[in-house]
Amino acid sequence: MHRRTISLLLLTLLVATALTAQGSQDSQAPRDARAESGTGGSPLPIPPLADATTNGAGELVYDLDIREGSQSFPGAPGAGARAVETLGYNGDFLGPTIRLSRGDAVRLRVTNGLDEPTTTHWHGALVPAEADGGPHQIIEAGERWEAAFTVSQPAATLWYHPHLDGETARHVYMGLAGMIIVDDEMSERLELPNRYGRDDIPLILQEREFDRDGGFAYRPAMPDVMHGIAGNALLVNGAIEPAFAARDELVRLRVLNGSNSSVLRVSFADGTPFRIIASDGGFLASPVEMTQMDLSPGERFEILVAVDPRSTPSDPMVLEAQSNLSGSYRALSIYADGQLAASAAPPQRLAEVLPIPGPVIERRSFVMSTMGPSGTLTINGETMDMSRIDERVPLDQTELWTIENAAGGMGGRGRMGGGMGGMMAVPHSFHVHGVQFQVESINGRRPPAHLAGWKDTVLLWPDESVVIRVRFADHTGIFMYHCHFLEHEDNGMMGQIMVVARE
Ligand code: C2O
Ligand code: CU
Ligand code: CU
Numbered sequence: 001m002h003r004r005t006i007s008l009l010l011l012t013l014l015v016a017t018a019l020t021a022q023g024s025q026d027s028q029a030p031r032d033a034r035a036e037s038g039t040g041g042s043p044l045p046i047p048p049l050a051d052a053t054t055n056g057a058g059e060l061v062y063d064l065d066i067r068e069g070s071q072s073f074p075g076a077p078g079a080g081a082r083a084v085e086t087l088g089y090n091g092d093f094l095g096p097t098i099r100l101s102r103g104d105a106v107r108l109r110v111t112n113g114l115d116e117p118t119t120t121h122w123h124g125a126l127v128p129a130e131a132d133g134g135p136h137q138i139i140e141a142g143e144r145w146e147a148a149f150t151v152s153q154p155a156a157t158l159w160y161h162p163h164l165d166g167e168t169a170r171h172v173y174m175g176l177a178g179m180i181i182v183d184d185e186m187s188e189r190l191e192l193p194n195r196y197g198r199d200d201i202p203l204i205l206q207e208r209e210f211d212r213d214g215g216f217a218y219r220p221a222m223p224d225v226m227h228g229i230a231g232n233a234l235l236v237n238g239a240i241e242p243a244f245a246a247r248d249e250l251v252r253l254r255v256l257n258g259s260n261s262s263v264l265r266v267s268f269a270d271g272t273p274f275r276i277i278a279s280d281g282g283f284l285a286s287p288v289e290m291t292q293m294d295l296s297p298g299e300r301f302e303i304l305v306a307v308d309p310r311s312t313p314s315d316p317m318v319l320e321a322q323s324n325l326s327g328s329y330r331a332l333s334i335y336a337d338g339q340l341a342a343s344a345a346p347p348q349r350l351a352e353v354l355p356i357p358g359p360v361i362e363r364r365s366f367v368m369s370t371m372g373p374s375g376t377l378t379i380n381g382e383t384m385d386m387s388r389i390d391e392r393v394p395l396d397q398t399e400l401w402t403i404e405n406a407a408g409g410m411g412g413r414g415r416m417g418g419g420m421g422g423m424m425a426v427p428h429s430f431h432v433h434g435v436q437f438q439v440e441s442i443n444g445r446r447p448p449a450h451l452a453g454w455k456d457t458v459l460l461w462p463d464e465s466v467v468i469r470v471r472f473a474d475h476t477g478i479f480m481y482h483c484h485f486l487e488h489e490d491n492g493m494m495g496q497i498m499v500v501a502r503e
Helices: 003-020 168-173 185-189 222-227 486-488
Strands: 052-054 060-072 083-089 098-101 105-112 121-123 144-150 156-161 178-183 198-207 234-236 242-246 250-257 264-268 274-279 282-290 293-294 300-306 317-322 330-341 360-371 376-379 389-394 397-404 428-432 436-444 457-460 465-470 477-482 493-501
Touching: 156 168, 156 250, 168 293, 168 486, 178 185, 178 198, 178 250, 198 264, 198 330, 222 486, 234 330, 242 250, 250 293, 293 300, 360 389, 360 428, 397 457, 428 465, 457 465
Parallel strands: 060 105, 098 178, 198 250, 242 330, 360 397, 389 493
Antiparallel strands: 052 060, 060 083, 105 144, 121 156, 156 178, 198 234, 250 300, 264 293, 264 317, 274 282, 274 300, 317 330, 360 376, 397 465, 428 457, 428 477, 436 465, 477 493
């Protein structure tokens, strides 16, 4: 039954893909192989936890070495097992998970072993501007950069990735990304699965375009910049259609959409519900039961999944991810590995999510659009300029920001390009560094419960408008805001905030 649904869906999406993404000439891999090519079963890779040493200043020191690597991706479309040139942190592809506790003094030492500059940004982390790892903290080839800060935010799932202006998309695509887990008293006290790799599992989802020899390279054509690179495979922690052998009744998945420009709709193939317990910046007030969730690039949700005790390797629970750019992927199989160990019943209350207090002192507006015949990607009509400060925002001031995806009235929730006056109906997102915000409204309505917690990235489909409540409370200095569709970000859809001390 659901196979047929998928095929129909695929057909529809293939037409849409043909219309909107003619740019991917490199891909000759059969597109209909996508949902069916189930090799099903290599074990889900779990990124290792990064080791720390303690230095004389009492800081936990983590070393991240950026290097070139090569890795094969069995099950990929095309020739399959050929080794692909990749980039990784401390390895060939992706990086270790950095697990921090609130209150820790940490020092992250990043060594750039590439022959080109890059940066490493701690997405979602509330750190001093000079430790942020954005476009201003360039690490030249062969150099080392150190970010020192005290972990001062609540428990959350964050991540790290390069952020060099103009090169972010390629660096991430080739493999530079990793997860950060922050624990605090609350996350330790709540009875939630928290054994890393056993019942607390990171899932980095990344759509990729494999070519006919089973490799992938970063070669976006102009339409790919606008629409995103339609892929033909979904990597889950760097593997294709892996399987997870569950040993416990309840599993917590920390889901990150690490794709460049794909919006992923994640669900179980048979509609099994799951409970969302956390969004980008930490716990929700209480678990929200859902059957599907959308993640734009950079967004995270933590979910609890009740493992079906009857699931087996040959008849697993199937987590799917449907990309707005291509089709539906079988992301992960989950099966009961023998008798499941009992898990504690999850709490009904998680954290208190207090509204950012008023009064609202300032309102700002950010219009995201593509301008002119060439489709220049702009925010408030401007493209990114490292020497321009776009907004000056005082610390400890509550503000309401209205963000609009100005698609020229052509969009709705569809994806077809070619709007009026050179505007294009493509989704965007809005991400801010140095702060976690709250979504006040989406198209004038209160956000759904799973978007009502702490966020650092919010999705805007064409013609949507979102109001966020923002209050920088931690650090002064320059912080970025941008569309997190990396092709858009690299092509100008980014601006700079100077957070200043309040007078
Ligand atoms: Cu995930 Cu400005 O970054
Ligand atoms: Cu960020
Ligand atoms: Cu965008």
